[in-house]
Amino acid sequence: MRVIFIGDVMGEIGQQMLTTYLPKLKSKYRPQLTVVNGENIARGKGITRALYKLILQAGADVVTMGNHTFDKDEIFDFIDSEPKLIRPANYPAKTTPGRGFTTIKVNQTTVGVINLQGRVFLDNIDDPFAKIDTILAELQAKCQVILLDFHAETTSEKLAMGWYTDGRLSAVLGTHTHVQTNDARILPEGTAYLTDAGMTGPYNEILGMRRDRVIERFRTNLPTRFETPTSGPGQLNGCYLEIDEQTGHAKQIKLISITPDRPLMD
Amino acid sequence: MRVIFIGDVMGEIGQQMLTTYLPKLKSKYRPQLTVVNGENIARGKGITRALYKLILQAGADVVTMGNHTFDKDEIFDFIDSEPKLIRPANYPAKTTPGRGFTTIKVNQTTVGVINLQGRVFLDNIDDPFAKIDTILAELQAKCQVILLDFHAETTSEKLAMGWYTDGRLSAVLGTHTHVQTNDARILPEGTAYLTDAGMTGPYNEILGMRRDRVIERFRTNLPTRFETPTSGPGQLNGCYLEIDEQTGHAKQIKLISITPDRPLMD
Amino acid sequence: MRVIFIGDVMGEIGQQMLTTYLPKLKSKYRPQLTVVNGENIARGKGITRALYKLILQAGADVVTMGNHTFDKDEIFDFIDSEPKLIRPANYPAKTTPGRGFTTIKVNQTTVGVINLQGRVFLDNIDDPFAKIDTILAELQAKCQVILLDFHAETTSEKLAMGWYTDGRLSAVLGTHTHVQTNDARILPEGTAYLTDAGMTGPYNEILGMRRDRVIERFRTNLPTRFETPTSGPGQLNGCYLEIDEQTGHAKQIKLISITPDRPLMD
Amino acid sequence: MRVIFIGDVMGEIGQQMLTTYLPKLKSKYRPQLTVVNGENIARGKGITRALYKLILQAGADVVTMGNHTFDKDEIFDFIDSEPKLIRPANYPAKTTPGRGFTTIKVNQTTVGVINLQGRVFLDNIDDPFAKIDTILAELQAKCQVILLDFHAETTSEKLAMGWYTDGRLSAVLGTHTHVQTNDARILPEGTAYLTDAGMTGPYNEILGMRRDRVIERFRTNLPTRFETPTSGPGQLNGCYLEIDEQTGHAKQIKLISITPDRPLMD
């Protein structure tokens, strides 16, 4: 099975990059499944129904989220009725709307897609390591292929998740730092691993936010309004995977990174 | 000017990778300057005099450090007398032994090498943004080429440093997360930038520490002894730079990543 | 029911203060139940079997712990066989030895004593708010009086726990900051509340650690060995409670603080 | 010299408590100097010109701030022209409006009042320990009495500041945690010390914010709007000091805490 995964889509430039390049990537890679992280699509903070639709229309099959899931109030209106929209599964079970994983039929194969969030330097939520065990106990019986978007800050927690689930997941793909890492590999037991898929949005800013504002905040510690710009050059980051549907093991993981310095090659 | 930079050398496997591959990289790239981050060379924690010598003998011209600088007491005996060994310049000025930057003559060119440490999710030390201004006020008059090893946790602080110094430094090369990022580029005003150079050490562990221990810590929150293994496959990560000695601007930045999955090509 | 609670006993001076003053406090207050936090009794880090015994012999009925529970390896040998020793109940259920709450018979009354740990600026463990609900579902049927030692860093998390459990617990007594707070009160539904009971140990040091070392660490950011002194003036901090055994509601909460400046009055 | 210090005034209830009780406290204690922390007076976040005036009219001579100093944009309009308004002195020197300390004439005595902010679990600003040395080098020549409002999160950083400046400051009074501590004392060299003066605002909420919202945030990790209530019972917290104008040493420090459970006694 061929899969494309696209990292955190950030604001209007992220939307443009996604709608422009996802079709081209689909022509190039012919993925049977496309997963896009949408936690920053609404001006950097959360998602709206219209923008969720936009991601699907651009070609995504599943939309994952992260620590910005609930930034836009509007999500409470549609998260429960959209099976293709998942948020970190380790938010408190009793009080969190939406779902943390979903399944999708790709030809004859049932694919599970899971979203989890790390805790180091991030929110105090449930244990993602215990949670993945619980979810896998449910999913392994019905899914041949299982993907995880692990939204986390530190390299240690992400690598720990990768090695902990090696052989049990088809891929562990990190998001949240907005910078793509160069450590894509297939772990010994067959799990494709990437610490961070990177971000889809402005190319000349800081994590997709106006760089002057971020620099000012670091230098002055004064309140500065973070804003995601609406024009300027963009980038798209993610990865391409090939997974053996029989074993659920990854056969290939390849970085995708489209920037003004690295245009998409056919 | 051709430069090689090697990220955090971790324990015994890191030493082996460095002594094995740095000579080969030198044959391949013929660098005129080689900088190596040595903060983890002594079993993951600090540096000893013998290991400092080992890095120089392996071919380094300057050794940079980070938050582990003072983990081994022994460093207090030699840091003040070794001009090629630098530690983060923004440690408290009055009480910190050693120096935060150094200059080195490469043919006719005086090169400045600076080490700074970020503060987000790291130690409470002096402001790296204010400090770089102070250091540059001193170095810019005498150096044509100036490199910075910015040892920091978050992508935002590193990107902010890169954009803040764009055109004033030849290169801003991040370290500390132990995972190489795939965002090497030359910023508009001529500064080569890389969020993290990655780590030089074990390939099948977590940040260079035994992965079973790290996973156990995440799962149990019990004390577990972190240890860097002494055998097993290794990796070496860093980058190659070409800098215009006239302008001090970077002409090229290229990732170096040698792993069992990505052997060194001639 | 009369209860004495003593905050974190710290090292040798803490031991001396406890063995000297707990008997005097018992004469003065005639408590039917005495609970002591012992997480720092072994030179500031954890507990040994001998020191656990020492706390019991000094007059404690139950010993609570905190983030230092497992600092001394020795505890793994006896924590499972000592029903009067409890550690934070919200450590991971499957992998943590020992128990997070206990019950004790005081005349005709069954008292529950619970230990929980906060997460803000502390370890990433299970949700203490969800956990207290689970524990209370079990304990409320059999206990008339239930006490909680909530070991946490921030005032917000502790106050939130107090108000969240108001009327369901007899007392929420904070520990961990090592400084007694002056906010003892009975909340509207009957729960006695104190943000922090304070520490039992050295009077002229910082949290019980040698003050010169702590100051040096703040000023230099260099490694300094934290040590708890073995001689010098001491303090003992805690509180006295009166609880209605019929309703489980608190009738009184009074600070106990014995220092050289505030000697114990009869 | 008799001094009253009042901790963080929080929102409308804080304003009412201050205007109601500060006059009564002045009658009772006849202070020659009154200092009030105003960082939360504007609905919990910052200060306006009108509310700054209100604090002065209520009887304050100097207003100190903290991490919320710049929450209300309006402060940029008046902070530079108000010598009695001080913000943490260790904000970046070049970019921060306002001043970090001030002097005031009390009869024949020149009193210095300093505001500093801690760094542990708070903003990355300049070193407060280095900064206090710099400020004291300037103030000690002209002031007989010097007070510090140290706005910090942890007990360790506050205690370290107290012991570090013992004998050099007349008083180190902590703020920020909004809970008064019970450790007021005079350190051996003459500095009055209190880890936290506590908060002036709502009595039945969490740090002055609506308790239902804070509890919901802890339990759900969902966005909840923190709000400071406008009605309900209030509390006022602070301390009373007596300082020897000849030596600058403290002679007395006494807690002030007015709550529905602890009404003001004449």
Ligand SMILES: [Fe+2]
């Ligand atoms: Fe994101």
Ligand SMILES: [Fe+2]
């Ligand atoms: Fe995120």
Ligand SMILES: [Fe+2]
């Ligand atoms: Fe490192």
Ligand SMILES: [Fe+2]
């Ligand atoms: Fe490091």
Ligand SMILES: [Fe+2]
């Ligand atoms: Fe403790």
Ligand SMILES: [Fe+2]
């Ligand atoms: Fe503790």
Ligand SMILES: [Fe+2]
């Ligand atoms: Fe405050």
Ligand SMILES: [Fe+2]
């Ligand atoms: Fe504050």
